Amino acid sequence: MDRRQFLQTTAAGFASVALSSASGFAADVAQPKKRVGLIGTGWYGKVDLLRLIQVAPVEVVSLCDVDRDLLAQAADIVASRQISKKKPRTYSDYRKMLAEKDLDIVLIGTPDHWHALPMIAAVQAGADVYVQKPIGVDVAECLAMEAAARKYNRVVQVGTQRRSTPHLFEARDLIEEGRLGRIGLVETYCYGRRGISNPPDEAPPESLDYEMWTGPAPMRPFNKMTHPRGWRNFIEYGNGTIGDMGIHMIDMVRWMLKLGWPATVSSTGGNYFHKEGKPNISDMQTATFDYGDLQVTWQHRHWGENPDPKYWWGANFYGEKGTLKASVYGFDFQPIGGGQAIHREWSDKNAKYPVDSDKYPEDKDEKDIEIHVAPAVRAHMKDLLECIERRSKPRADIGEGCISTVACVLANMSLQLKRSLKWDAEKGEVAGDPEANALLARPYREPWVHPTTKNI
Numbered sequence: 001m002d003r004r005q006f007l008q009t010t011a012a013g014f015a016s017v018a019l020s021s022a023s024g025f026a027a028d029v030a031q032p033k034k035r036v037g038l039i040g041t042g043w044y045g046k047v048d049l050l051r052l053i054q055v056a057p058v059e060v061v062s063l064c065d066v067d068r069d070l071l072a073q074a075a076d077i078v079a080s081r082q083i084s085k086k087k088p089r090t091y092s093d094y095r096k097m098l099a100e101k102d103l104d105i106v107l108i109g110t111p112d113h114w115h116a117l118p119m120i121a122a123v124q125a126g127a128d129v130y131v132q133k134p135i136g137v138d139v140a141e142c143l144a145m146e147a148a149a150r151k152y153n154r155v156v157q158v159g160t161q162r163r164s165t166p167h168l169f170e171a172r173d174l175i176e177e178g179r180l181g182r183i184g185l186v187e188t189y190c191y192g193r194r195g196i197s198n199p200p201d202e203a204p205p206e207s208l209d210y211e212m213w214t215g216p217a218p219m220r221p222f223n224k225m226t227h228p229r230g231w232r233n234f235i236e237y238g239n240g241t242i243g244d245m246g247i248h249m250i251d252m253v254r255w256m257l258k259l260g261w262p263a264t265v266s267s268t269g270g271n272y273f274h275k276e277g278k279p280n281i282s283d284m285q286t287a288t289f290d291y292g293d294l295q296v297t298w299q300h301r302h303w304g305e306n307p308d309p310k311y312w313w314g315a316n317f318y319g320e321k322g323t324l325k326a327s328v329y330g331f332d333f334q335p336i337g338g339g340q341a342i343h344r345e346w347s348d349k350n351a352k353y354p355v356d357s358d359k360y361p362e363d364k365d366e367k368d369i370e371i372h373v374a375p376a377v378r379a380h381m382k383d384l385l386e387c388i389e390r391r392s393k394p395r396a397d398i399g400e401g402c403i404s405t406v407a408c409v410l411a412n413m414s415l416q417l418k419r420s421l422k423w424d425a426e427k428g429e430v431a432g433d434p435e436a437n438a439l440l441a442r443p444y445r446e447p448w449v450h451p452t453t454k455n456i
Contacts, residue, residue, distance in 0.1 A: 034104040034385075037062035037127075039094045039118045041074035042228045043368055044132060045109020048159065049074075050369075051377040052107070052130075053082050054360055056385055062103060064091040069207040070228065081362075092209060094118045098125040105388070108132060111231045112238035113217040116141035120451050123154040128388050130381070132159040134247045134405035135398065137238060140441035142409070143428050144451035146402045151456060157384040157394040158401030162252035162328070164379035166353040167344050171324060171331040172256045173352070174342070179333065180319025183257065186296045188249035188315045190241060194302035196277040199224055216448035225278050233279035240281035241300040242267075243408045249315045250289070251396075251404035252326070253296055256317075261403055262289035262296070266420035267411040273303045287411035298411065329372060346372045413439050428453075 036058045038049045042065070052058055060078045065071040071090050079087040091097040098106070098121050106122040108115055108131040116136045122129050129149075135158055136142040149156040162168055174180065201221035204210035210222050217236045220226075231237040232244050253259065269285030283302040288295060306312050314327030322335040333342040347355055355375035357363060363374050380396065387394040406423075413436055414421050422431040430436040444450040 034058045034388075035102060036060045036105045036107065037064065037088075037097055037103040038074070038107045038109060039064045039097070039122075040108060040110035040114070040132075041065040041070050042067075042109065044159070045107065046074055046077065047369060047374075048107055048109055048130060048132070048377060048381075049078065050081060050366065051374060052105075052381045053078075054362075055378050055382050057083055058105070059084060059086070060088050061086075062091065062097050062100070063088045064094045064097045066092055066209040066212045067205075067207055067228070068092065069205075093212070095121065098122055098127075101125050103127045105130065105384075111213075112243065113137050113236070114215055116145055116451055117216065117448065119145055119156070120148040120456055123148050123152040123156065124456075126152070126154075128155040128384070130157045130159065130384055131398075131401075133251070133401060134239060134243045134408060135401045136405060137243075137409075138440060138442045139406050139409050139428070140450060140452055142402045142405050144453050144456055146398050147453040148451075148456040149398045153391075155384065155388050155391065155394060156398035156401075157380065157387070158396040158398060159377075159380070160248060160251040160396045160401060160404065161373065161376040161380040162248055163255045163395045163400075164383060165328065165346075165373075165376040166355050166379070167330055167346050167348070167351055168252065168256070168326060170344060170352040171326045171333070174324060174333055175256055175317065179322055179335070180317060180324055181321030183317055183319040184294060185318045186253050186257070186294070186315055187318075188246065188253060188296065188298045189311075190245040190249075190300040190313045191304075191306040192245075192300075192302060192312060194274060194279070194283060196274050197225060197279070198277050214445070216444040216450070218445060223278060233281055235281050238281075239408055239412055240285070241302070242285055242287060242298055242411055243405070245300065245313060246287075246298045246411075247404050247408050248328075249313070250296065250298060250407055251400065253315055253317075254400070254404060256326075257294070259291055259294075259296075261423055261425040262291055262407055264290040264420050264422045265407060265410040265414055266290075267414040268418075269415055282415070285411070285415065287414070289407055289411075328376075346375075 038045050041063050060082055063071060063074050075087050075090055079085055106127040106129050108118050112134055115131055119129055119131045135145050201223050204222040267287035269282045271283050274283045285300055287298040311325050311327050317324040322333060325332045330345040344351055357375055363369055363371055383395045410421050417436060421436055424431040441450050
């Protein structure tokens with residue numbers, strides 16, 4: 001019996017695990033107490049961890065971050081919220097944390113360029129994992145992450161929590177009931193505005209290990225726009241707006257329509273209106289994911305007017321019998337030729353699958369929480385816990401996260417190469433395009449080694 005098995009066997013707290021056959025949402029779970037660690041204690045790392053604490057009597061024993069101020073703040077918050085009131089151990093290097101080999105679950109809430117290496121190391125250390133989206137910054141990372149989960153037989157849930165959003169289950173039911181008829185086009189989009197910001201580069205804060213924060217990404221001069229949270233505006237650390245916001249909607253559409261890999265991906269766009277600013281991601285992009293008789297498109301634009309003020313970020317499903325608009329905030333179904341329209345807010349008490357917010361009053365006082373998303377994150381965590389017990393694939397399994405992430409990466413590659421890309425899912429490469437395949441793995445900064453399906 002290794003240390004993890006001993007700790008799990010002797011931990012207290014058992015209860016039933018129940019699934020509603022109608023909704024697929026697990027009841028609050030109290031299983032053998034899981035020992036949990038978090039890598040990346042910034043914004044959504046804490047959001048995810050605190051939702052997990054709410055739905056199961058886990059013991060958070062380890063926290064890791066390269067910013068010691070964020071790390072200390074997170075340790076205090078966790079101690080105040082978990083049942084034991086114990087303060088977790090803290091680490092500045094995830095490798096030292098994982099070397100303890102005493103964690104059942106590892107959450108990864110780092111910037112995108114730091115998802116792959118910790119996730120692979122965590123499954124190698126014997127932990128099940130919750131990793132934020134997008135799972136990686138290039139195709140090779142994504143394929144290696146899925147391969148690692150399978151090789152080490154670990155359960156890996158991806159933070160694409162639209163798959164666990166109560167009102168979106170109801171919207172999906174409308175599609176499955178045939179209320180839209182045959183669907184030929186789905187538009188996904190984000191129209192958040194972005195100003196021009198150009199602060200000077202400066203020395204990193206004394207609390208931040210900027211060398212480790214940069215890790216395998218290219219080394220840039222530190223700028224306060226990048227840390228914390230602003231790193232999403234720089235292509236060195238992610239995949240721009242489509243990789244940040246687009247993956248949520250593209251993955252939601254794939255889940256609702258049961259779609260796999262797109263046959264071809266094409267994209268245009270660029271950074272046209274904000275060139276004077278520090279951010280270097282595209283401020284306008286259009287992409288098309290070809291599924292034969294169905295086209296899924298993405299558009300983001302960080303300037304100009306929003307076509308629909310109610311839906312600045314979402315998806316429009318166009319069917320022969322009706323139209324469905326869906327977002328994180330609610331949905332609207334409008335049948336063609338009259339009939340009963342349906343409007344649903346995320347918090348609607350009369351919804352088919354009501355939210356659980358009333359059970360968790362602490363949400364109201366939590367800094368930076370997205371109140372409308374908290375029920376979905378809790379449901380996502382419950383699904384992860386049940387699948388860990390059953391050793392089954394979760395709702396947002398790493399394989400699904402791989403498809404949705406790679407689709408966004410291919411869109412950026414298409415934009416860069418100025419041509420459509422035909423994806424060969426069986427070979428894991430772009431068909432007949434050596435130039436595109438040379439871009440499947442970004443160069444890693446030494447001494448970090450890029451993961452592949454062969455070196456995991």
